[in-house]
Amino acid sequence: MCGLCGVFLTETSWSDASVGSVETGARTRRHERLHRVALANRVLKPFGSRLSDWNGVSYLVSGPTGQTSIVPSVASVWPVVEQLRKVRLDPLDEGLIEALERD
Amino acid sequence: MSSARTLTPVNVLTGFLGSGKTTLLQRLLRSPRLDRTAVLINEFGEVGLDHLLVQRVDDAVVLLESGCICCTIRGDLTGALRGLLDRRDRVEIPAFDRVVIETTGLADPGPILYTLLNEPVLQHHFQLGNVITTVDAVNAALHLSKNPEGMKQVAAADHLLVTKTDLASDEQIAAVRAVLAQVNPSAHVRDAIDEPLDVDGLLDVRPPKSAPAFVPAGDAGATDTLHALRRHSQDISSFSLVLDEPLDWTAFGVWLSLLLHRYGDDVLRVKGILSVQGSAAPVFMNAVQHVVHPPQHLETWSTEDRRSRIVFITRGIDHGRLRRSLEAFCRLRVAELSVSA
Numbered sequence: 001m002c003g004l005c006g007v008f009l010t011e012t013s014w015s016d017a018s019v020g021s022v023e024t025g026a027r028t029r030r031h032e033r034l035h036r037v038a039l040a041n042r043v044l045k046p047f048g049s050r051l052s053d054w055n056g057v058s059y060l061v062s063g064p065t066g067q068t069s070i071v072p073s074v075a076s077v078w079p080v081v082e083q084l085r086k087v088r089l090d091p092l093d094e095g096l097i098e099a100l101e102r103d
Numbered sequence: 104m105s106s107a108r109t110l111t112p113v114n115v116l117t118g119f120l121g122s123g124k125t126t127l128l129q130r131l132l133r134s135p136r137l138d139r140t141a142v143l144i145n146e147f148g149e150v151g152l153d154h155l156l157v158q159r160v161d162d163a164v165v166l167l168e169s170g171c172i173c174c175t176i177r178g179d180l181t182g183a184l185r186g187l188l189d190r191r192d193r194v195e196i197p198a199f200d201r202v203v204i205e206t207t208g209l210a211d212p213g214p215i216l217y218t219l220l221n222e223p224v225l226q227h228h229f230q231l232g233n234v235i236t237t238v239d240a241v242n243a244a245l246h247l248s249k250n251p252e253g254m255k256q257v258a259a260a261d262h263l264l265v266t267k268t269d270l271a272s273d274e275q276i277a278a279v280r281a282v283l284a285q286v287n288p289s290a291h292v293r294d295a296i297d298e299p300l301d302v303d304g305l306l307d308v309r310p311p312k313s314a315p316a317f318v319p320a321g322d323a324g325a326t327d328t329l330h331a332l333r334r335h336s337q338d339i340s341s342f343s344l345v346l347d348e349p350l351d352w353t354a355f356g357v358w359l360s361l362l363l364h365r366y367g368d369d370v371l372r373v374k375g376i377l378s379v380q381g382s383a384a385p386v387f388m389n390a391v392q393h394v395v396h397p398p399q400h401l402e403t404w405s406t407e408d409r410r411s412r413i414v415f416i417t418r419g420i421d422h423g424r425l426r427r428s429l430e431a432f433c434r435l436r437v438a439e440l441s442v443s444a
Contacts, residue, residue, distance in 0.1 A: 014395040015360040019352040019379055019386050032353060039357045042435050075360035091361045091428045092421070100431040 013073035030056065036074055046099055047089065049081045110230040113184075113202045114306060115215055117256045118237030119246040120208030123266035127237055127295060128205055134302040141199040143183050145207040177218045180204070184225055201306075202229065211252050212259040217394045231396065232308055236260035237295065240271035243279045254339055257286050258371035258416045259391045262305050264295040288341050289374040289414045339371065342422045344429070346411040349378040351433055352386070352398075358432035359395070362425075367393035369420055375413030376401070385409070 018032050033053055040051045054060040054070060061069045061077055063084045071080055078089050090096065116131075118124045128144075131137055190196045204215060212234060219231045236256045239246060247253045257263065263283050268276050276294075283292050293301070355377070363370060373390040377398075385404050389396040415425065 014397050015356045017356070017398055019382065019398050019400070036353045036357065039354050039432075039435055043357065043361065043432075073360075074357055075364070078361055078364040088365075089361060090365050091358060091432070092366070092424050094424075097424070097428050097431050100435060101427075103435060 013075055015075040016073050040074055040077060042100065042103060043089075043096070044077075044081060046096070047081060047085050047087050049085055051077055111200060111202060111228060112232040112306075112308070113204060113219055113229045114232040115204050115206065115212060115234045115259075116237075117206040117210060117212050117234065117259070118208065118264075118266075119239065119242075119250065119253050119256065121242070122208070122237040122239040122246065123264075123295060124205050124208070124237050127235070127264060127266070128203065130300050131203070131302060131305070134300070136302050136306065137201065137203070139197070139199050140201040140203055141187050141196075142203050142205065143180070143187075144205040145210065177214050180215060180218050181222050181225060184229065188224075188228055201232075209250065209252050211255050213255065213392045213394055216259070216391050220394060220396065233261040233305060234259050234391075235262045235264065235305055236290075237264045237266050238279060238283060239267050240265050240276050240279050241267050243275075243282070247282075254286065255371060255392075257283060257290075258339075260287060260290045263287065263290045263292045265292065266295040268294050268296050286339055286341060287372065287416055288343070289372070339416065339418045340422075341372075341414060341416045344375075344411075344413045344415065344426055346378075346413075346430075346433075348433075349380045350411055352377070352379045354433045354435055355429075358429055359390070362428070363390070363393050363395070366417075366420060369418040370415065371418065372416035373413060375411065377411045377413070378409050388413075 016033075016036070018029055033056065037051050037053050037059070044051060048064045050062045051074075052060045052062070058070050058072055059074065059077060061071060061080045061084065067084050069080045069084065071077055081087070082089055116124055116128060125144075128142065132140065132142070184202070187196070187199070187202065191198055206212065206215065216231060216234070219225060219229055236259065238257065247257070265276065265279055265283070271279075280292055283290070291304070359373070370390075371392060373388070375388055377386045377388060379386050382400070385401045387399045387401050415422075417425075
């Protein structure tokens with residue numbers, strides 16, 4: 001645990017595993033992490049939420065009114081957003097798919 | 104901390120009540136390969152196990168915050184495995200280099216796999232080996248139709264052993280094999296009665312050299328048994344996605360994590376070989392419900408075809424929409440980010 005901020009240094013979740021471009025040097029882990037954040041934000045955009053990296057070890061989920069929550073992995077983001085925004089995130093929702101296809 | 108080389112493999116042996124798990128376990132334990140194996144069993148049957156390291160596991164389950172039944176830490180299993188480690192360290196029991204867990208007939212394998220992959224202590228001492236599921240050829244239709252856990256046991260399997268083939272008709276055996284191939288085309292299916300038992304084949308974790316083949320159920324006789332099995336498994340289906348372009352692993356991870364968050368109870372299995380951007384070697388991935396194994400690099404492609412192939416076993420999910428969703432996520436373009444060191 002980080003003595004300053006109290007962050008538990010948890011094991012890497014499968015969803016945060018680096019496969020491919022990091023090993024070949026095409027991306028750094030930091031770069032990969034920000035790429036993940038950017039992709040997640042494309043999904044979260046219609047739901048008024050935003051994800052950001054937090055010290056390279058966790059993620060910060062923010063709502064439009066300043067509500068925030070720290071989560072350890074991208075897999076942990078979705079239930080927190082649903083709780084903060086009272087929405088239901090569904091990757092098979094026709095509206096979401098169409099929105100992503102338009103992007 | 105243990106290195107990957109010292110992790111003790113754990114095999115999960117599951118299957119419905121009376122489907123021959125204990126008989127198979129006895130045959131496995133007769134192999135010299137399992138001389139140094141600890142066995143954890145949920146219920147002692149009438150068939151005694153003459154083995155030095157047999158311990159009973161009770162059924163305490165600790166539900167995590169998510170409330171999902173497959174994402175539970177099995178407190179009983181954690182205690183039993185930690186106990187084995189402690190007793191091995193204190194030399195109270197013979198050293199063991201493998202653990203076999205025989206589940207109850209009604210067990211959902213999800214929490215067991217989740218515990219092995221996620222419990223903070225266990226993940227540093229054990230690694231998940233193959234999941235072996237026994238299926239009774241005589242009573243498969245009854246077992247699979249009456250109990251949802253039966254289908255989960257089939258979907259979670261790396262190896263499916265069809266038992267009691269000496270008591271079943273050819274028509275029953277063909278029907279069972281056809282349905283197993285339909286429900287879980289990524290598993291190896293074999294008759295348990297075959298001699299000698301291929302112990303190495305069952306125990307060795309061998310990521311497939313090529314992508315798991317999708318085997319549609321053939322017309323193995325339009326029999327009553329087959330109709331009954333298909334009727335009961337009709338909402339569970341498997342399908343294979345072939346993707347021409349190499350995947351952005353990060354986008355795939357974002358998509359899969361959201362899919363499993365929303366539909367983990369209905370995505371019984373995801374298994375495949377991926378062609379990933381930035382990697383010449385293929386990546387093997389494997390998930391059972393919400394439980395995802397760490398992705399694994401394979402040494403090389405074994406065929407000229409280097410496209411991603413993923414088998415999904417799902418319940419009530421529209422295949423076409425799932426494919427569109429995956430492709431939409433993987434085609435997302437985000438600005439390349441400038442990152443200072």
